[in-house]
Amino acid sequence: MSLVYLEFDFKISPLQPASDILIAELGELGFESFVENEAGLLGYILKSDWKEGLLDELFIVQNPNFDITWTSKDIEQQNWNEEWEKNFHPIVVGEKCMVRAPFHKAIDVEYDIVIEPKMSFGTGHHETTHMMLQHILDSDFEGKSVLDMGCGTGVLAILAKKRGAAHTEAIDIDEWCFLNTQENVERNHCSDIKAFQGDSSLLKDKKFDVILANINRNILLEDIPVYVDCLKKGGTLFLSGFYLGDLDAISSKCGAYGLEFEKNLEKNSWVAAKYVN
Structure with missing residues (x-):
C-alpha cells in the first residue's frame, strides 16, 4: 500500500525572509520536503502525521509583515529525489566556482563544489550564500584557520578549504544541517573539515583567523561579542x-x-559585510 502525503501550496508575500523561516518551522512540525517557486513553496507531510490547526500557531504565519495563505491536497507517494532534481539548478559564482548537485555535469572551473542539500540551507542560490561565496573568492584563505558558523550544507567551509584554509570548523545548531555538512565535506574530499552540532557556546577558548557567519540579524547581534572574542x-x-x-x-x-x-556586497536588498580586527 502506497503512502499518502499532503501537499501544501503556500503563497507568500513578500517571499523573503518569510520563505526561509516558514521552511524551518514546517520542518519542526514533520514536513519532509519542500519545493520553492516564484509564488512561495510546496511542502509535503505524511497524511498520518497531519493534525488540523497545526499551522495556525506558526510564528511566521502570525507575523503581520507577511501575507501567507495555503491550500492542500492529497497526493500518492512519488519519487521525491526526481522532483527535487527538477528544481535544483547549478550556479556559477565569479566564473571561478560552481555549486552543483551530484547529477549535474561538471564544467571547467577552478572550484567545483558538489552539494546535496536535502533540507539544509546553503546551495548558493540564496543571495546571502552567493555573496558569502563571492567574499571567499575575493579573499586570501591560504593557511588560515576558519570557522563556518551556521554552516547549513557546509558549502562555505568547503570553498574556504579549497581556497587553502589550513584548519576549518563548521557549526550548526540543526542536526540535519550538521549531518548534511558531514556528508558534503566527504563528497568534496574535504574530510579534515571538523563539523559540530551546537551554537556559539561551542566557541569557548577557540581562535580563528576568519569567521563566516550567515545566520540572521538577531542571532548575529547576540553573538558578535562571542565572534570577536574568537577572532x-x-x-x-x-x-x-x-x-x-x-x-x-x-x-x-x-x-x-x-x-x-x-x-559590503548587496543583492536584492540582502547584504554580506566584511569586518576586520
Missing part, C-alpha cells in the same frame, strides 16, 4: 543573513567591539 588579531569577520536596512545596527555592534567595517 585572532588581524582577523576577518564576514557576516550575512540580514537586509541593507540592518547594516547600520550590525556595523555599530561590530564597532563597539573593536571591529572596523571594510566593505
Whole structure:
C-alpha cells in the first residue's frame, strides 16, 4: 500500500525572509520536503502525521509583515529525489566556482563544489550564500584557520578549504544541517573539515583567523561579542543573513567591539559585510 502525503501550496508575500523561516518551522512540525517557486513553496507531510490547526500557531504565519495563505491536497507517494532534481539548478559564482548537485555535469572551473542539500540551507542560490561565496573568492584563505558558523550544507567551509584554509570548523545548531555538512565535506574530499552540532557556546577558548557567519540579524547581534572574542588579531569577520536596512545596527555592534567595517556586497536588498580586527 502506497503512502499518502499532503501537499501544501503556500503563497507568500513578500517571499523573503518569510520563505526561509516558514521552511524551518514546517520542518519542526514533520514536513519532509519542500519545493520553492516564484509564488512561495510546496511542502509535503505524511497524511498520518497531519493534525488540523497545526499551522495556525506558526510564528511566521502570525507575523503581520507577511501575507501567507495555503491550500492542500492529497497526493500518492512519488519519487521525491526526481522532483527535487527538477528544481535544483547549478550556479556559477565569479566564473571561478560552481555549486552543483551530484547529477549535474561538471564544467571547467577552478572550484567545483558538489552539494546535496536535502533540507539544509546553503546551495548558493540564496543571495546571502552567493555573496558569502563571492567574499571567499575575493579573499586570501591560504593557511588560515576558519570557522563556518551556521554552516547549513557546509558549502562555505568547503570553498574556504579549497581556497587553502589550513584548519576549518563548521557549526550548526540543526542536526540535519550538521549531518548534511558531514556528508558534503566527504563528497568534496574535504574530510579534515571538523563539523559540530551546537551554537556559539561551542566557541569557548577557540581562535580563528576568519569567521563566516550567515545566520540572521538577531542571532548575529547576540553573538558578535562571542565572534570577536574568537577572532585572532588581524582577523576577518564576514557576516550575512540580514537586509541593507540592518547594516547600520550590525556595523555599530561590530564597532563597539573593536571591529572596523571594510566593505559590503548587496543583492536584492540582502547584504554580506566584511569586518576586520
